[in-house]
């Protein structure tokens with residue numbers, strides 16, 4: 001993360017990183033997201049196996065190791081959590097060198113992955129505004145003697161262009177430093193004062209602190225918006241996926257076994273002997 005990016009991240013609470021992924025990576029991710037969508041939709045009629053801490057119904061697919069919520073409907077979102085279990089094609093994002101360079105600049109304790117979800121936002125859908133201001137400790141943005149020190153950040157990877165009107169990820173810049181919660185009622189990102197959409201191209205990424213007020217503008221187009229979201233925080237943070245909130249990260253034994261030791265560490269929500277210079 002260069003000095004300009006650090007300055008902008010501190011000032012605004014997010015940065016857009018153009019051309020972050022190669023065309024080949026975008027193609028692989030896009031194809032695999034489509035497969036995951038088809039797989040999850042094939043089970044969309046099933047009753048939920050689990051209700052999340054926030055009341056969202058989830059279907060659990062034990063074979064492919066994901067939790068899905070939602071269906072293909074006008075105005076709906078399909079969320080597929082723990083997508084790393086679904087297909088090894090996603091593995092290159094675990095410990096992705098360029099991503100980790102950013103994460104290590106803004107999470108001071110050893111970072112781990114605490115959230116991974118595919119978001120599929122059908123026409124008419126929006127993501128309500130949330131966060132900003134004095135949020136709980138889990139999502140806080142701090143600045144210490146060591147620099148920026150976030151508890152929860154997310155990298156969003158884009159596999160197709162998302163232009164104005166196509167359901168852009170949106171933010172109220174600088175609200176990670178606000179001393180007050182948003183007083184605007186309804187949490188409608190389309191009308192909330194200060195909210196701006198961030199248009200992107202395929203291969204771009206957006207890095208933001210969860211402390212920032214954010215959401216997704218209404219997708220007014222006929223294009224379904226598909227993104228990958230990966231959350232990071234200090235190793236002691238447990239899963240922040242809605243379906244497994246504050247549980248151990250949900251990684252199938254088969255997924256864990258195929259990862260390198262460095263990648264495995266990104267799912268270990270406890271201190272390891274490696275941190276004392278010894279192998280665990």
Ligand SMILES: O=C(O)CCC(=O)C(=O)O
Nearest residue numbers: 127154169214215216229
């Ligand atoms: O992309 C969106 O629509 C919203 C995403 C979001 O709220 C998140 O990643 O925390």
